[in-house]
Structures are given as structure tokens and as C-alpha cells.
Amino acid sequence: MSALRAGKAPRKWRRRFGGFDVFVTVFCLLFALVCFFPLWYVFVVSIMPYSEFVQHPLAIFPTSGIDLQYYRAIFSNASIWNAIFYSVVKTGLATGLSVIITAAMAYGVSKRHIPGMQVVNVMTIVTMYFGGGLIPVYLLYRDLGLLRSFWAMVLPFSLNVGYYIIMRNYFLHELSSELEEAAHLDGANPIQAFFRVVLPTSAPMIAAVTLFIAVAMWNDWYSFHTYVNVPAIRPLANTLREILTKNNLVNSISNEAQALLGFKPPPVALRMATVIVATTPILIVYPFLQKYFAKGLMLGAVKG
Amino acid sequence: MRNTGLRRPLGTIIKKYWFFYMLVLPGFAVLLLFNYVPMYGLLLAFKDWNLTKGVWGSPWTSMRGFKYFLSFLTDPYFWRVMRNTIVINLYNLAFGFTFTIFLALMINEMRSQRLKRTVQTAVYLPYFLSWIIFAGLVNAFLDPQTGLINNVIVLLGGSPVRFLTDNRYFQPVVVITNTIKESGYESILYLAAIAGISPELYESAKVDGGNRLHMILHIILPHITPTIAVLLLLRVSRLLASNFEQIYNLYSPMVFDTGDTAATYIYRVGLEQSQYSLSTALNLFTNILGLLLLLVTNKLVERRNFEGIL
Numbered sequence: 186m187s188a189l190r191a192g193k194a195p196r197k198w199r200r201r202f203g204g205f206d207v208f209v210t211v212f213c214l215l216f217a218l219v220c221f222f223p224l225w226y227v228f229v230v231s232i233m234p235y236s237e238f239v240q241h242p243l244a245i246f247p248t249s250g251i252d253l254q255y256y257r258a259i260f261s262n263a264s265i266w267n268a269i270f271y272s273v274v275k276t277g278l279a280t281g282l283s284v285i286i287t288a289a290m291a292y293g294v295s296k297r298h299i300p301g302m303q304v305v306n307v308m309t310i311v312t313m314y315f316g317g318g319l320i321p322v323y324l325l326y327r328d329l330g331l332l333r334s335f336w337a338m339v340l341p342f343s344l345n346v347g348y349y350i351i352m353r354n355y356f357l358h359e360l361s362s363e364l365e366e367a368a369h370l371d372g373a374n375p376i377q378a379f380f381r382v383v384l385p386t387s388a389p390m391i392a393a394v395t396l397f398i399a400v401a402m403w404n405d406w407y408s409f410h411t412y413v414n415v416p417a418i419r420p421l422a423n424t425l426r427e428i429l430t431k432n433n434l435v436n437s438i439s440n441e442a443q444a445l446l447g448f449k450p451p452p453v454a455l456r457m458a459t460v461i462v463a464t465t466p467i468l469i470v471y472p473f474l475q476k477y478f479a480k481g482l483m484l485g486a487v488k489g
Numbered sequence: 490m491r492n493t494g495l496r497r498p499l500g501t502i503i504k505k506y507w508f509f510y511m512l513v514l515p516g517f518a519v520l521l522l523f524n525y526v527p528m529y530g531l532l533l534a535f536k537d538w539n540l541t542k543g544v545w546g547s548p549w550t551s552m553r554g555f556k557y558f559l560s561f562l563t564d565p566y567f568w569r570v571m572r573n574t575i576v577i578n579l580y581n582l583a584f585g586f587t588f589t590i591f592l593a594l595m596i597n598e599m600r601s602q603r604l605k606r607t608v609q610t611a612v613y614l615p616y617f618l619s620w621i622i623f624a625g626l627v628n629a630f631l632d633p634q635t636g637l638i639n640n641v642i643v644l645l646g647g648s649p650v651r652f653l654t655d656n657r658y659f660q661p662v663v664v665i666t667n668t669i670k671e672s673g674y675e676s677i678l679y680l681a682a683i684a685g686i687s688p689e690l691y692e693s694a695k696v697d698g699g700n701r702l703h704m705i706l707h708i709i710l711p712h713i714t715p716t717i718a719v720l721l722l723l724r725v726s727r728l729l730a731s732n733f734e735q736i737y738n739l740y741s742p743m744v745f746d747t748g749d750t751a752a753t754y755i756y757r758v759g760l761e762q763s764q765y766s767l768s769t770a771l772n773l774f775t776n777i778l779g780l781l782l783l784l785v786t787n788k789l790v791e792r793r794n795f796e797g798i799l
Contacts, residue, residue, distance in 0.1 A: 202600070205701055209598045216592060217611035219669055223626040224614070226637060230629070242640040290516030293509040300502055301510075305517055312524040314780060318772035319755055320765045321530025324544065325523070344519040375508045404619035407734070411760065426621045426738070429628065453635045460625040467617050475613055478677065 231458040255458035258442035258450045268424035276402040279339045286343045295356035337412040393477035425463045534770035557770035574750040578728045585668040593679035612673030624738035659744040682716040726783040
């Protein structure tokens with residue numbers, strides 16, 4: 186079996202661990218460190234007492250105990266809870282809508298013999314390369330009443346063209362057409378075949394796409410920043426941006442926390458703790474994401 | 490409608506396939522509304538935007554509608570923005586692109602499967618973090634007062650470097666951070682291609698006395714050349730595209746000289762200065778140039794007998 190695992194060197198000369206291997210291993214581990222260390226460092230700073238950070242700004246491990254005071258400060262702030270609430274709601278709604286509408290369309294278009302489907306397909310792909318752009322879209326949202334509205338963070342994501350292509354390719358090439366045909370022979374109509382055969386068979390693919398879209402929605406800051414900008418419904422991604430780039434919010438969190446902690450937590454530490462709070466949901470689903478895309482499921486996105 | 494052998498009446502078709510049309514309909518409606526309706530707004534590029542008159546009612550500009558195109562084409566700042574966009578992309582090509590290939594080759598050569606998985610877990614991770622989070626990490630490292638790297642520089646006796654607000658450093662920072670964020674994920678494409686190499690090829694090369702460097706040069710690299718070509722041309726076709734999310738979250742007016750790119754300039758002109766017509770004209774111009782680049786590069790790939798990128 187292992188010999189079939191392509192890309193792997195044959196067993197015979199896998200014994201000697203020479204200079205080449207040392208170079209390969211050191212290079213890979215170094216780059217892995219570069220990718221992972223920033224997050225680790227920010228995490229460490231966010232859980233160590235500020236006095237220690239001032240004394241040892243290069244600490245890569247909290248030596249004198251863990252201190253969760255910055256998290257207490259952040260979570261005692263109402264605007265953070267508000268941000269988490271809106272992030273969860275908009276991520277849930279946008280992801281659900283996007284997966285249902287995109288998957289349905291991808292399946293329909295995968296029936297290429299049906300008149301009109303090719304046209305719909307080409308029209309969808311074209312939008313990857315050409316569109317109205319910033320201002321025409323902005324004016325459309327204005328006309329639709331989406332500016333300063335919560336729905337500007339949800340409705341425009343209803344169709345995800347990138348995942349439309351991936352799902353269409355899946356229905357075209359991966360989904361066994363024999364299963365569907367068997368269902369038809371058993372007397373199932375297309376609706377029954379869709380719900381009893383197609384959906385259950387493609388459930389793992391749809392689950393993977395759902396996760397990927399959910400991460401994109403959780404990370405989306407652009408739509409609030411560009412179209413909404415109402416602090417009362419600001420999601421976590423934008424609240425993080427506010428905390429990182431401006432002083433108002435981080436200072437007010439710091440002032441409010443004074444009563445709770447007995448001192449004003451420094452903005453640097455609050456900023457790092459907020460980075461960790463915004464990253465945690467992604468880290469939680471990351472093992473699943475990695476499992477799916479390591480299988481090459483998402484590779485189709487590169488090409489139309 | 491004529492009822493010939495090929496063209497069945499519309500009613501029959503819809504009756505037969507109504508379920509599939511129903512599945513497509515919501516997505517198609519969304520596509521028309523959010524992707525095709527805005528194309529009509531491109532007219533603004535040739536008009537003087539007037540809030541009360543809307544897109545249709547606004548008057549055409551002087552110069553037969555090309556006033557805004559002439560105005561930015563004669564503006565030195567526009568050319569600086571274009572130069573920044575292209576230069577950053579070329580640096581990304583020279584550094585990030587080659588680094589990604591090298592990384593894939595190195596990951597493939599790792600012997601310990603457990604270590605390999607660990608490395609892959611670490612290098613794919615940054616791709617899933619938003620540029621907001623990543624910009625936060627970049628700042629935690631590069632901040633002149635509290636950043637880790639500057640702390641190291643000071644400890645070593647140097648003076649703090651303003652990486653993000655100094656024109657000498659901004660472009661390198663953009664290229665390096667982009668490479669860290671994206672190259673791990675992109676390396677999967679090459680690893681997938683490498684995984685398709687038949688083990689027999691390695692065996693026969695081994696018989697011929699080749700070492701692993703020979704394998705890389707004479708088996709792996711030739712095998713992934715089509716992938717490299719496609720991704721290279723994809724990059725070339727995006728020479729005028731800028732990584733808006735990255736630049737917008739890292740730059741500041743202090744580094745506009747080297748850091749302002751087409752997308753960020755269009756955004757500021759349009760939404761921060763409310764020059765709707767100028768912004769639309771700029772956007773249309775770069776979009777069409779980008780489209781031409783894409784078509785030309787796609788032709789090139791096809792001529793080389795590789796699969797096109799379109």
C-alpha cells in the first residue's frame with residue numbers, strides 16, 4: 186500500500202538520513218515555525234501578566250503563571266458580546282443561505298442536457314472576470330436599501346461563484362450517475378432522487394463547503410466596513426479592526442475594566458487578547474478544514 | 490414556437506424539467522441582481538454623476554464621455570499607483586511564487602510522515618485567518634515600540650525600524666507577509682501534482698543511479714511543469730489586480746508612495762472622496778486591461794498545449 190502512495194520515495198533508500206534530509210527538515214520546520222509562531226506569541230502575550238511582558242518582551246512562554254485578566258476585561262465589555270452575537274447570526278444566516286442556493290444551482294446546472302443550463306453556467310463564470318465594480322455595486326445596494334442594513338452582510342453572499350464551480354464539478358464528475366439512474370428505474374421522480382439519493386451521497390462535500398463558506402463569512406469585514414458601518418450591529422471582525430487600528434474602543438474597554446481589575450489594562454495586551462478571541466472559532470474548525478482540503482476537494486477553485 | 494425534432498415547445502421542456510429549473514432559479518436571480526445589474530452602473534464612467542438624476546439621468550461628460558479617463562491618464566499619481574501595483578505583483582512573482590514551488594518540493598521530501606503532517610498543519614493555517622487578524626499579528630511583530638522584531642533589534646543595540654510606515658520597507662513587508670499567508674495553501678496544488686507521479690519512475694531513476702536531487706530535477710519538476718505554467722500565467726494575468734484586503738489593512742498615508750495600489754486607490758477615490766464617476770472610470774479601465782491580460786495569457790497557455798486557465 187505504501188508503495189502505491191505516490192510521491193513517496195521507494196523504501197530501499199529511505200534508510201540513510203543524510204545532509205539533504207537535514208536541510209529539508211530544518212527548512213520545513215523553520216517555515217512551519219514562521220507560520221505558527223506569530224499566533225503563539227500573541228497568545229502568550231495575551232495570557233501573561235503585563236509586568237512580565239514589560240520585563241521580558243521576548244518571552245515565548247508564560248514563565249510566571251497564567252493571567253486571564255485581559256480576557257476578563259474584554260468579556261466584561263458589552264460591545265464585544267454584541268459583536269460576537271452579530272458575527273454568529275450573520276455567519277449562520279449567510280452560510281445557510283449561500284450553501285442552499287449555491288448547491289441547488291450547481292446541481293441544476295450539472296444537468297447540462299437541459300436547455301438553458303449551459304447559458305446559466307457561462308453567465309455565472311463570466312462574473313468571476315467582469316463586473317460592475319465598487320461604485321455601481323454601492324449604488325445598487327443604496328437603491329435596494331441595503332446600505333446601513335444588517336442584510337448587506339448576508340444577502341449578497343447568497344451565491345458563491347467559486348464554490349458553485351466546485352460543487353458543479355462534483356455533481357458532474359464525482360457523483361455517480363448510476364445511483365440516480367437506479368433511483369429513476371425504481372420509479373423515483375427527480376425530486377425523490379434528489380432528496381433520497383443525491384443529497385445523502387453528497388453530504389460530505391456539502392459539509393466541507395459549508396465549513397469553508399462559514400470561515401469566509403466569519404472573516405468577512407469588508408461588507409460591514411463598506412456598506413453598513415452602524416456600530417450597533419458591528420460584527421467581531423470589524424470590532425477587532427476598530428480595536429487594532431483606533432484608540433477609542435480599546436481605551437473605553439480599558440477604562441471600564443479598571444473597576445473590575447483594579448488597574449487599566451494596556452491597549453497592547455487587550456489587542457492581542459481580542460485577536461485570539463476572533464481567531465478561536467477558526468482554530469476550532471481548522472482540523473476539519475484541513476482534512477477536507479488535504480483531499481484536494483477544494484482545488485477546483487483555482488480554475489474556472 | 491415551432492415544434493421540430495430539435496426544438497421542443499417551451500411548455501413541454503419546463504413541464505419535464507421544472508424541478509431543475511426551480512433549483513437554479515434562486516441562484517440565477519441572485520446572479521442577475523448582484524452581478525449583472527451593477528454592470529449597467531458602469532455607464533457612470535462616462536457620465537458626470539449627479540445624485541438627484543441617478544445613473545441614467547446624469548449628463549455625459551465632455552470629451553465624448555472620456556473626460557475622467559483623460560483626467561486620470563494624465564495624472565502622475567495614477568501612474569505611480571499602477572507602478573506600485575505591478576511592482577508588488579512582480580516581487581510576489583519573483584519571491585512568493587518560486588518560494589511556493591520550493592516549499593512544496595521540500596515538504597514532499599520530508600521522510601517522517603508525522604513531522605510532515607505537523608508542518609502542513611502549521612503552514613496551511615495562516616490562509617484561513619482574515620487579513621484583519623493577520624494584520625494584527627504583523628503589527629504585534631513590527632510595531633516600533635512593542636513589536637517583537639523591534640524589541641530584538643533594540644536588544645541587539647540597533648534602533649527601531651518603522652517597517653509599516655517607511656517607504657523603504659513597505660513593499661518587502663507586503664511581499665513577505667503575503668508569502669507567509671498564502672504559500673502554504675498554494676503548495677497543495679503542487680503536492681497534488683507530485684502525488685500523481687508514478688512510483689515506477691522513481692524506481693527506474695534509482696536503478697540508473699540517480700540521487701534525490703536528480704529525482705527532483707529530472708522527474709518531479711518536469712512532471713509539475715504544467716501546474717507551474719498554469720499558476721504562473723494566472724499570476725501574470727493578475728498583474729494589475731491588487732490584494733485589497735492586505736494592502737488596506739497594512740498601509741497608511743505615510744506609505745502611499747510605495748503602497749497605494751489600484752484597488753485601494755479606487756476605493757479611496759470612490760468611497761472616501763465620493764468621486765463616483767472617476768472611481769468607476771478607473772475601475773473599468775483596470776478591469777478591461779486585466780481582462781485583456783487574462784485573454785492573452787490564456788492564449789499563451791493553450792498554445793503551449795497546456796490546459797487553459799479560463
